[in-house]
Amino acid sequence: MNETKEQLTYKEPSLLNTISYGSAGFWSMLAYGVFNAYLIFFYESVVGLNIVYVFWAMLIFTVWDAINDPLIGWLTDRVTKYTRKIGKRFIWIVIGIIPANFVLALVFMPPAADPATDPLPFFWWIVFTTVIFDSLYTICFVNVEGMFADKFRTEKARRRARGWGTPLSMLALPVANIVPPIILGLFGGSTVQSAYLPMIFLIIATIAPVSLLMLPGMRENKEMIERYYISKEKPESFIAGLKSTLKQKSFVYYIILFFGFQVVTGSLTASIPYAANYVLPGPPLGTEVNMILLFAIFLNGALVSVPVWIRVAKKVKNNKKTALIGGVCLIVGAFITPLFTGLIDSMIYMFILGFTMGNFWTLMTIYFSDVLDERVILTKSPNRGTTVGVSAFLSRFARAAQIGVFTIVHVLTGFVEGAPPHTQSLDAQFGIRLHMGIIPAIILIFCTLIYWKFYPITPKIWMENKQKLQELGFA
Numbered sequence: 001m002n003e004t005k006e007q008l009t010y011k012e013p014s015l016l017n018t019i020s021y022g023s024a025g026f027w028s029m030l031a032y033g034v035f036n037a038y039l040i041f042f043y044e045s046v047v048g049l050n051i052v053y054v055f056w057a058m059l060i061f062t063v064w065d066a067i068n069d070p071l072i073g074w075l076t077d078r079v080t081k082y083t084r085k086i087g088k089r090f091i092w093i094v095i096g097i098i099p100a101n102f103v104l105a106l107v108f109m110p111p112a113a114d115p116a117t118d119p120l121p122f123f124w125w126i127v128f129t130t131v132i133f134d135s136l137y138t139i140c141f142v143n144v145e146g147m148f149a150d151k152f153r154t155e156k157a158r159r160r161a162r163g164w165g166t167p168l169s170m171l172a173l174p175v176a177n178i179v180p181p182i183i184l185g186l187f188g189g190s191t192v193q194s195a196y197l198p199m200i201f202l203i204i205a206t207i208a209p210v211s212l213l214m215l216p217g218m219r220e221n222k223e224m225i226e227r228y229y230i231s232k233e234k235p236e237s238f239i240a241g242l243k244s245t246l247k248q249k250s251f252v253y254y255i256i257l258f259f260g261f262q263v264v265t266g267s268l269t270a271s272i273p274y275a276a277n278y279v280l281p282g283p284p285l286g287t288e289v290n291m292i293l294l295f296a297i298f299l300n301g302a303l304v305s306v307p308v309w310i311r312v313a314k315k316v317k318n319n320k321k322t323a324l325i326g327g328v329c330l331i332v333g334a335f336i337t338p339l340f341t342g343l344i345d346s347m348i349y350m351f352i353l354g355f356t357m358g359n360f361w362t363l364m365t366i367y368f369s370d371v372l373d374e375r376v377i378l379t380k381s382p383n384r385g386t387t388v389g390v391s392a393f394l395s396r397f398a399r400a401a402q403i404g405v406f407t408i409v410h411v412l413t414g415f416v417e418g419a420p421p422h423t424q425s426l427d428a429q430f431g432i433r434l435h436m437g438i439i440p441a442i443i444l445i446f447c448t449l450i451y452w453k454f455y456p457i458t459p460k461i462w463m464e465n466k467q468k469l470q471e472l473g474f475a
Contacts, residue, residue: 012157014184022165027210029169033176041273048418053420057126062400070390073142087220089143096140097211102134108196146388149372166362175453177295183290223258245390250371253455255394259358260447262398264440271436278424297347301354309362326359327448334441340456377468409435
C-alpha cells in the first residue's frame with residue numbers, strides 16, 4: 001500500500017505529541033486491565049456473590065452500552081460554535097478522563113452485607129459503578145479513537161503512532177497485572193477483600209498523573225479543526241448514522257474479528273486469577289507469585305512481538321492479510337494455553353499467547369482506520385464519532401459473551417463461590433481451563449473465517465479509497 005504524493009506533504013505530529021497521544025493507551029490498558037482481570041473474580045471468589053448475579057449485572061451494563069456508546073459518539077461528533085476555539089474532541093476528553101480516575105475505585109468498594117442472604121445490594125452496586133465508570137470512559141475514548149484517523153492521516157504516520165502507542169500501552173501491563181498481586185499478597189492475599197482497597201488506590205495514584213500527561217497529545221491544531229468544516233453535507237441524525245454504520249460491510253466484518261479478539265483477551269486475563277488460585281500448584285511459590293509470573297511472561301511475549309508485527313505489516317502491505325495471519329496465530333496460542341500441567345509449561349504457553357496477541361494490540365487501530373476512512377467516503381463527512389461509538393458498544397458484547405461463558409461453565413462444573421485456594425473440584429478446574437482458552441479459541445475461529453471470506457477492503461480498494469479521500473479534501 002503506497003502513499004500518494006499529496007499524503008507525503010502532510011506534516012506528521014511531533015514525536016513528543018505522538019507519545020503524549022499514545023499515553024492514552026497506557027491509561028486505558030491499566031484501568032481496564034485491572035477492571036477486566038479482577039471484577040468477576042473479586043465478586044465471585046472474594047465477596048462470595050453467586051456468578052449468576054454477576055452475569056445479570058453485566059448484562060444490564062451491556063444493554064446500557066447499547067445506548068451509551070453510539071449515542072455519546074454521535075453527540076460529541078457535533079460541530080458547535082465553540083469548535084474553532086477549543087476543538088471538537090479535546091473538551092470531551094477532559095470531561096471524561098478526570099473523574100474516571102476516581103470512579104474506578106467504587107467498583108471494588110461493595111456495600112457491607114452478606115451476599116449469601118442479601119445479594120441484591122451487590123448486584124445493583126455492580127450495575128451502578130460499572131455504568132458510571134464506562135460512561136466516563138466512553139466520553140473520553142470515543143473521542144480519542146475518533147481523532148486518530150484525522151491526526152495520523154498517512155499509513156506511515158499511523159504505523160509510527162502505533163509503533164509508539166503499543167509499547168506505551170503494554171507498559172501498563174506490568175502495573176495492571178503484576179503490581180496488584182504484589183499488593184494483594186502484602187495485605188493478606190488475593191482472596192481477602194480488604195486487600196483490594198490499597199491495590200486500587202495505588203492504581204489510581206498511577207493513572208491520575210498519566211491522564212494529565214496525555215492531554216497535550218489530544219489538543220487539535222488549526223488544520224485538524226478546519227477539516228471539520230470541509231464537508232458541506234448535513235450531519236446524519238443519530239438513528240441514520242447508526243443504520244448506515246451497520247450497513248457498512250467493512251465495519252461489520254471488522255467488528256466480528258474484533259469481537260473474537262476481545263473474547264480471547266478478556267477470557268484470558270479474567271481466567272489467570274482463577275488458574276493461579278485453583279489449578280496451578282500452591283506453595284512454595286504461592287498463588288500471588290503464580291499470578292505475577294503468568295502475567296509477566298505474557299507481557300514479555302507481547303512486548304517482544306511489537307517490532308515483529310510492525311515489520312510483518314510493512315512487508316505484507318496488505319492489512320487484511322496481516323489481520324488474518326494474526327487471527328490464525330492467536331487461535332493456536334489460545335488453544336495451547338490451557339493445556340499446562342505445571343508452572344513452567346504454563347509460562348511457555350503464556351509467552352506464545354502474548355506474542356500471538358501482539359498482532360491485534362499493535363495493529364488493530366490501523367485496521368480500524370481503514371474502516372473509518374471508508375466511512376468518510378460514504379458520508380462525505382469527517383464525522384466518525386457514531387462509528388467509533390457503535391464499535392465500542394458492539395465490543396461490549398464480547399465482555400457479555402465472556403461472562404456468559406464463565407457463568408455457564410461454572411454452573412455446569414460445580415464451581416464454589418468464595419472457596420479458599422486449591423479447594424475446587426477437578427470438574428471446576430477443567431472448567432477454568434475451558435474458559436481460559438479453548439472456548440474463546442473456537443469463537444475466534446468462526447470470527448476469523450467470516451472476516452477472511454467477507455471483509456471487502458483489499459489493497460486495490462485501499463488505494464481507491466485513498467484517492468477518493470484526496471478528491472474529497474480529506475487526504
